[in-house]
Amino acid sequence: MTATTTVVINLPASEPVTLFKPEGDPGGIDQLATIVLEAAGRYDEYSDESAQFHRTQGWLGDSGEKYVKRAKRVALKAGRMRNTLKRTGRAVLACADRLRGHQRTYEEHVDRKRHLDRRLEALTAEIAAATNITIDQGKALQERADDLAVKYKSLVEDDRALARVARSNERLLAETLESANERDEVTDSSGGRPETALRAMQKPGSPMSGEATPEQVRAWWKELSNEERRAVIASYSHKIASTEGIPAEARERADRVRDEEVIIRLKEKAADGTITGEEADRLTKLQREADLEARERQGDKGDKDRD
Amino acid sequence: MPSIVVTPDVITREIRDWRKVVRLMKETEKAFAQASPAVLPPSVQEVGASFVQAWAGFAQESAEDADDVVTALEETLRDMTATDEQRAQQFTGLIGCGPGETFFTPPVVCEGDPAPPDLEQPTAEGGPAADRLAQRLGGQP
Numbered sequence: 001m002t003a004t005t006t007v008v009i010n011l012p013a014s015e016p017v018t019l020f021k022p023e024g025d026p027g028g029i030d031q032l033a034t035i036v037l038e039a040a041g042r043y044d045e046y047s048d049e050s051a052q053f054h055r056t057q058g059w060l061g062d063s064g065e066k067y068v069k070r071a072k073r074v075a076l077k078a079g080r081m082r083n084t085l086k087r088t089g090r091a092v093l094a095c096a097d098r099l100r101g102h103q104r105t106y107e108e109h110v111d112r113k114r115h116l117d118r119r120l121e122a123l124t125a126e127i128a129a130a131t132n133i134t135i136d137q138g139k140a141l142q143e144r145a146d147d148l149a150v151k152y153k154s155l156v157e158d159d160r161a162l163a164r165v166a167r168s169n170e171r172l173l174a175e176t177l178e179s180a181n182e183r184d185e186v187t188d189s190s191g192g193r194p195e196t197a198l199r200a201m202q203k204p205g206s207p208m209s210g211e212a213t214p215e216q217v218r219a220w221w222k223e224l225s226n227e228e229r230r231a232v233i234a235s236y237s238h239k240i241a242s243t244e245g246i247p248a249e250a251r252e253r254a255d256r257v258r259d260e261e262v263i264i265r266l267k268e269k270a271a272d273g274t275i276t277g278e279e280a281d282r283l284t285k286l287q288r289e290a291d292l293e294a295r296e297r298q299g300d301k302g303d304k305d306r307d
Numbered sequence: 308m309p310s311i312v313v314t315p316d317v318i319t320r321e322i323r324d325w326r327k328v329v330r331l332m333k334e335t336e337k338a339f340a341q342a343s344p345a346v347l348p349p350s351v352q353e354v355g356a357s358f359v360q361a362w363a364g365f366a367q368e369s370a371e372d373a374d375d376v377v378t379a380l381e382e383t384l385r386d387m388t389a390t391d392e393q394r395a396q397q398f399t400g401l402i403g404c405g406p407g408e409t410f411f412t413p414p415v416v417c418e419g420d421p422a423p424p425d426l427e428q429p430t431a432e433g434g435p436a437a438d439r440l441a442q443r444l445g446g447q448p
Contacts, residue, residue, distance in 0.1 A: 028346025032355075035338045039362065042331040046369065049324050059318075061311035063383065067321075074372060081365065088358075099348070167350075174351045181354070181361040272331070 007138035009127050012149035014117050016159050019109050022102040022166040029096035033089045034264050040085035041268035043078050048274075050075030080187040084180050087192030087235055090261045091176040094234035095169055102166045109159055116151055123148065168227045172196060176235070197231035200224055207243040208236075217245030233257065256293075259286050318384045325377045332370035339363035 050071050059067065123144055130137070175194030185191040190198055201208045205220030212220065221229070233240050233254045240246055240254035266283040269275040275283070340363040344355030 022348070024348035024351070025346040028343070032342055032344075032346060032359075035342050036362075039335045039338060039366065042335050043369075045331055046328050046373070049328055052324070059313045061313065064313060067380075070376065074376075078369065081369070085362075170348045170350050173347070174354045177351065177354045177358040181358045183365075186361075186365060 005135075007133060007135070007141075009138065009141050009145055011120065011124060011127075011145050012152050014113070014120055015152050016113075016156050019106065019113060020159050020163040020166070021106050022099055022162070022169075024099050024170075026096045026100040026103065029092060029099065033092040033096060036085050036092060037089035037261055037264040038268040040082050040089055040261075041265040042272070043082035043085060044265065045269065045272070045274045047075050047078040047082055050078055077187055080189075080191070083189070084186045084191030086261060086265070088176055088180045089264070090237055090257050091192065091194065091231075091234040092173065093260055094230070094257050095173040095176070098169045098230070099166070102162060102169065105158075105162050109155060109162065112151075112155055116148060116155065119144075120148055165226070169230070172227065172231055172234075175231075193235045194231050196228055197235035200228040200232050201236060207239055207245070212245075214245035217243055221246050221250070237261075259290060263287060263290060313387070315384060315387060318380055318387070322377055322380045322384070325373050325380065328373040329370050329377060332366050332373060336363050336366035336370060339366060 123141070127141055130141075133141075172194055175196060176192065179185055179190065179194055180192040200206070203220060203223070205212050205216040205223075207217050207220075224232070229250065233250055234257055237254040237258040241251050241258055243251070263283065263286050266275060266279050266286075269279060270283060339359045342359040344352045344359060347355040
């Protein structure tokens, strides 16, 4: 008579049941940012023209004085509106970039889950077909099941993390747009700046006042949450790009956000025929650098794909 | 009394530049009006719609502001031209030409004047006919 032993293999569940998918169209959001930055370019032109109006020579007298006053007021208002649009456009561009990254992460999660599900299916089939297995064979099957369980758990955690950063990105985008759609806000220095960024810049050690030492700025940066860092990079890109004490990677990112905004704005002026010689030179230089960076990034991606 | 110096050329140039601003702002209004908030994540679409709608409105207001200046400048130019014409007619009367006869009316020749070889049409600067008027009125104060 042969003794039989039942071997129990605990199989993990395929999870998460539904992967978090970041919503929105990054290309479409880029286009929206382009509309915003092109508008900034037109307000720039408005402000420039108005500034020239109030330097008008050859019109003296009361009417001329009143005209100059009016042109000055208009130049100031248009300049402030341009600044709000620039800040908003930069923040929207940065949000689109992040969303693009989040959607790539989601695709990776889909691939990971598909791969794990295939392995789970194969293991399940193997167990179902197994007869007369030894204790050791049973242990080996359980180890494979445990390994799958660990990988599913890791995927669940990564999926939750993705949901967190994607929602934070959406909040930042909403705050940015909300801060620039009221009449008082569009001519205010806070226009186009999300609350998160404004609050972060009020904290001790921030580079806002220009008086903090690099050490104080370093400590300030360290205390910021990831959401606050993302907000200040997008909304204070000029400041962040040029402040010592902020990590090089963050400064480079701020630099890219700023350059991208300037390229779009100057392209609009070039298309409109209102670009100055100096601005045209700057556009050519920035465009060349951006193309080079894009080619380098493409090269890196190609290397990774081949790896 | 303040000095008053202005030429129609200055006003005309300002009008041209302000008209360009009006055009730029109208383009901006159109671009925002056509922007679609549907590209945004659903949780941001409502605020996105408010944003593009608000900016279409701001751009329209900016265009109207600039257009008001264009209108004021056009009126200024019209006033200047009309005043200049009226004064020219008034001075023509003072010079002694008959009623209803303007300085630029070809057949009129005032007594004692040498017969002009040709009476030129007025130009923006006044031309030789205006120079003669200036000579008759004496030097600038």
